[in-house]
Every structure is written in C-alpha cells, then in structure tokens.
Amino acid sequence: MSLHLFDTATRQLRPFEPLEAGRVGMYICGLTTQGSPHIGHVRFAVAFDVLRRWLERGHGYDVTLIRNVTDIDDKILTKAAEAGRPWWAWSYENERATTRALELLGVLPPTYEPRATGHITEQLELVRALVERGHAYAAEDGSGDVYFDVRSWPDYGSLTRQKLEDMEPAEDADPRGKRDPRDFALWKGHKDGEPETASWPAPYGRGRPGWHLECSAMARKYLGDAFDIHGGGVDLRFPHHENEQAQSRAAGLDFARYWLHNAWVTVKGAKMGKSLGNALAVTELTKTVRPLVLRHYLGAAHYRSTIEYGDDSLTEALAAVERIEGYVVRAREVLGEAAEDLLEASRALPADEAFPTDFRAALDDDLNVPEALAVVFGTVRDGNRALDAGAGTGTQALRHTLLQLLAMLDVLGTNPLDPSWGGGSREDDRGMEVLAALVQDRLDARAQARAEKDFATADAIRDHLTTLGVVIEDTPAGARWSLR
Numbered sequence: 001m002s003l004h005l006f007d008t009a010t011r012q013l014r015p016f017e018p019l020e021a022g023r024v025g026m027y028i029c030g031l032t033t034q035g036s037p038h039i040g041h042v043r044f045a046v047a048f049d050v051l052r053r054w055l056e057r058g059h060g061y062d063v064t065l066i067r068n069v070t071d072i073d074d075k076i077l078t079k080a081a082e083a084g085r086p087w088w089a090w091s092y093e094n095e096r097a098t099t100r101a102l103e104l105l106g107v108l109p110p111t112y113e114p115r116a117t118g119h120i121t122e123q124l125e126l127v128r129a130l131v132e133r134g135h136a137y138a139a140e141d142g143s144g145d146v147y148f149d150v151r152s153w154p155d156y157g158s159l160t161r162q163k164l165e166d167m168e169p170a171e172d173a174d175p176r177g178k179r180d181p182r183d184f185a186l187w188k189g190h191k192d193g194e195p196e197t198a199s200w201p202a203p204y205g206r207g208r209p210g211w212h213l214e215c216s217a218m219a220r221k222y223l224g225d226a227f228d229i230h231g232g233g234v235d236l237r238f239p240h241h242e243n244e245q246a247q248s249r250a251a252g253l254d255f256a257r258y259w260l261h262n263a264w265v266t267v268k269g270a271k272m273g274k275s276l277g278n279a280l281a282v283t284e285l286t287k288t289v290r291p292l293v294l295r296h297y298l299g300a301a302h303y304r305s306t307i308e309y310g311d312d313s314l315t316e317a318l319a320a321v322e323r324i325e326g327y328v329v330r331a332r333e334v335l336g337e338a339a340e341d342l343l344e345a346s347r348a349l350p351a352d353e354a355f356p357t358d359f360r361a362a363l364d365d366d367l368n369v370p371e372a373l374a375v376v377f378g379t380v381r382d383g384n385r386a387l388d389a390g391a392g393t394g395t396q397a398l399r400h401t402l403l404q405l406l407a408m409l410d411v412l413g414t415n416p417l418d419p420s421w422g423g424g425s426r427e428d429d430r431g432m433e434v435l436a437a438l439v440q441d442r443l444d445a446r447a448q449a450r451a452e453k454d455f456a457t458a459d460a461i462r463d464h465l466t467t468l469g470v471v472i473e474d475t476p477a478g479a480r481w482s483l484r
C-alpha cells in the first residue's frame with residue numbers, strides 16, 4: 001500500500017499524492033505565545049514531526065514545513081498586562097520557552113517559522129482581496145474592524161460539515177458593526193487601553209490581524225496558493241481551520257489539499273489545559289523524566305487517539321525506552337562499533353533497505369505508530385533472543401538488524417544514539433571503550449581467581465565493582481556487566 005492519510009475534510013483515508021512530484025508543502029498551526037507549553041501543547045509538534053520524518057526518510061520527499069508563531073492576540077495582550085510586561089517581551093519569552101521545549105523533545109525545526117507580526121503586509125493584502133471580491137467588509141461603526149462575510153461564501157462550513165444556520169456567533173471579535181453574528185474578524189481595530197505597539201496602520205484604521213487570517217497569509221507566502229498538507233490540534237478544526245479555508249478560497253486560492261488533526265492529551269478524561277489546572281509543563285516534567293522518555297510517551301499513540309495521562313504513563317514509557325536502549329547497548333557491545341559510525345551507516349541505508357515491510361506498511365497506513373512500534377519491539381525481542389543464543393548470529397546479520405532498528409527509531413524521533421539526547425558522542429564512546437577494557441580486566445582476574453578456587457579474591461573483585469556501580473551478571477557465556 002502506498003502512503004494513505006486520513007483527511008479530516010473528507011473524513012476518508014486518502015492515498016497521498018503531492019501536488020508536485022517529489023515535494024511536499026506542509027503547514028501546521030503553531031502555538032500562541034501566551035505561556036510556556038504543557039505536554040498537551042507540544043503533542044501536535046511531536047505528531048507532525050513523525051509525519052515529516054516519514055515523508056522525508058521513508059518516501060524521499062523534499063518537505064517544506066511551515067509552523068507559525070501567533071505572537072499577537074487577545075490572550076497575549078491580557079496575560080502580558082496582568083504580568084505588567086510589554087506584550088512583545090512576554091510573547092518572545094514564551095516563544096523561546098516553546099522552542100526550548102520542542103528542541104528538548106527532539107522535534108526537528110520547521111523549514112521556517114514565521115511570526116504573525118512579521119507578516120502584516122501579507123495579511124492586509126488578503127483582506128483587500130476579500131473586500132474587493134465582496135467577501136469582507138469594514139465595520140460601519142468606525143471601529144476599524146474588518147469582517148469576513150460568511151453568508152457571501154456558500155461553502156462556509158464545508159470543512160467541518162456544518163450548516164450556517166446551526167452555527168453559534170463567532171467569539172473572536174466584538175459584535176460591533178457585524179452584519180451577521182457569525183462573521184469573524186479578519187482585522188481588529190485598535191481599542192482604547194490597548195498598547196500602541198500592538199497596532200499597525202491599515203486602510204480600515206489602525207489595528208492588528210485576526211488569528212485566522214495570519215495562517216492563510218503565511219501559508220500562501222511560503223507554500224503558495226495551493227499546498228499539500230495542513231495540520232493542527234483537533235480543536236482547531238472549528239472555527240480556526242474552517243475560517244482559514246473559507247477566507248483563502250474566497251480570495252481565489254486553492255489552499256490545503258489534505259487536513260490532518262491530532263487528538264488531545266487528557267487527564268481523567270478532561271483536556272489538559274492551563275486554565276483547567278491539570279497542566280504539566282514540559283520543563284517541569286523533564287526535571288525528573290528524561291526528555292527521550294517523554295518524547296516516546298507523546299509519540300507512541302496513534303496521532304488521532306487521545307493520550308490519557310496517568311501516574312503510570314511515564315513508568316511504562318521508561319520501561320519501553322529502556323528495553324530498546326538495553327538491546328542497542330548489547331548489540332553495540334558485540335559489534336564494538338562507535339555510536340556515530342552506526343548512526344551514519346543507518347542513515348546511509350536506502351529507504352527500501354532501512355525499513356522492514358511491516359514497519360513501512362504501518363506508517364503508510366495513516367501513520368500507525370502503535371503498529372510501527374510493535375515492529376520495533378519485535379525486532380528488539382528477536383535481536384535479544386539471537387544474542388542470548390550466542391552462536392548462529394552472524395555479525396553481518398546483527399549489524400543489519402541494528403541499523404534497521406536505528407532507522408526506525410530515527411523516524412519515530414526516539415533514536416537513543418542520536419546526539420540530541422545528550423549521549424552517544426565519540427568522546428563518550430572512547431570513555432566507554434576504556435571503561436569496558438578496565439572492567440573486562442577485572443572480570444578476567446575474577447574468572448582466573450575462581451578457576452583457582454580463590455573465592456575470597458573473586459568476591460572482593462565483584463564487591464569492589466559493585467561499589468563503583470558496575471552490575472555484574474553471570475551468564476553461561478561468561479560474566480556480563482552494565483552500569484547501575
């Protein structure tokens with residue numbers, strides 16, 4: 001099966017065909033920089049990071065990924081005012097906190113990350129086009145607001161399959177001067193009490209862009225009038241994405257061809273949210289949990305399935321990561337190759353050699369990560385068995401299996417040898433080599449003492465190593481060691 005993605009617009013699994021052969025344009029709605037992110041906030045970035053990696057590594061597409069920053073909006077103005085800070089300082093601080101959190105979780109940077117405030121001209125161009133085509137109007141009350149005229153666009157509601165008459169009034173703007181309560185703001189006129197720095201000159205009066213408009217304008221600028229994939233959290237389907245699509249299409253642009261939405265992180269069944277008091281900040285959690293474990297946790301579920309966070313969640317994720325790491329360490333021990341060399345060899349494998357058929361089939365089936373992980377753990381299990389059996393595993397076969405495993409983990413963003421997790425550098429490897437040689441010396445001396453029935457010496461060596469944190473396990477194939 002070729003790559004199929006579940007398109008939320010048609011509610012169907014559709015074969016993925018890019019507009020232009022070999023290239024994919026993808027836009028995902030980034031965060032509003034109103035605070036530092038909790039683990040729910042970053043789920044979208046992890047989910048679409050896996051898609052991006054699979055498109056690139058699994059299918060060889062040249063992906064242009066645009067993820068915007070909403071650096072101005074009502075919530076930012078309110079929270080900055082409450083904190084007594086300029087909105088732009090507040091916004092920038094939270095943007096950096098978000099970037100740090102995403103980097104911590106191994107999310108690859110997008111091709112470009114445009115800010116809403118850096119694209120006022122592009123947004124105003126779109127407003128003008130909509131006004132000229134009769135799909136938008138400036139409020140007649142002099143407020144400076146410009147609204148999208150939902151009744152002028154018969155297709156309004158098509159993304160989320162809603163009829164106009166069933167829709168609630170749009171919440172994102174004052175009702176001043178609206179023709180229809182469901183009309184939404186494209187441009188928000190400056191209000192008394194708002195900082196002067198939060199408005200820009202426009203033909204309709206000073207103001208700032210509406211949230212929906214920025215994504216349409218920036219997607220157009222960097223991906224063109226039509227592009228392949230638009231993604232975001234499931235709550236963005238309405239009104240945000242419905243409005244993005246309506247205003248872009250009404251302006252004559254084809255816009256997104258596939259819509260993908262990821263599900264929530266919940267706690268006791270409720271969405272994790274700051275205002276709900278159940279949020280876990282990424283940087284708080286990573287004080288006690290390794291980022292790699294958190295990354296595994298957030299990426300392990302199918303992107304369209306809810307992740308219910310509970311007390312045991314991260315313990316299970318840790319066990320899963322350690323199972324993988326344990327095998328990688330064992331296999332490397334046997335192969336005696338530096339992490340960097342193995343990484344390089346794995347990344348140099350052509351895609352058809354790098355990925356087992358069932359792994360490929362799993363990810364091609366709407367990014368079925370749980371099934372892909374089943375292949376990963378199957379590989380680990382079989383690999384451990386082969387190592388247990390000792391003979392019968394040629395080094396070539398072992399090496400190939402390890403390289404495949406690393407390639408699969410690379411796609412999932414959880415490759416323990418990736419230097420971004422803070423381990424696996426060449427220096428670490430050299431240190432480990434020296435350590436391994438020294439420990440092996442002591443183990444040989446212990447084996448010698450045992451052979452001579454000098455158990456006191458053998459035990460003393462073992463005890464000394466244990467005190468140093470070296471755990472020894474006697475196996476039929478001889479003593480094995482690991483660091484506690």
Ligand SMILES: Nc1ncnc2c1ncn2[C@@H]1O[C@H](COP(=O)(O)OP(=O)(O)OP(=O)(O)O)[C@@H](O)[C@H]1O
Pocket residue numbers: 031032038039040041042043044232233234235236263264265266271272273274275276279
């Ligand atoms: N629990 C969650 N699971 C998955 N995605 C989430 C979650 N919470 C927020 N998001 C994503 O982050 C975006 C910004 O979220 P929002 O501003 O609602 O954050 P919040 O922390 O829930 O805010 P609030 O403080 O208003 O509760 C959302 O549009 C959504 O796509």
Ligand SMILES: [Zn+2]
Pocket residue numbers: 028029030215240244
């Ligand atoms: Zn958006």
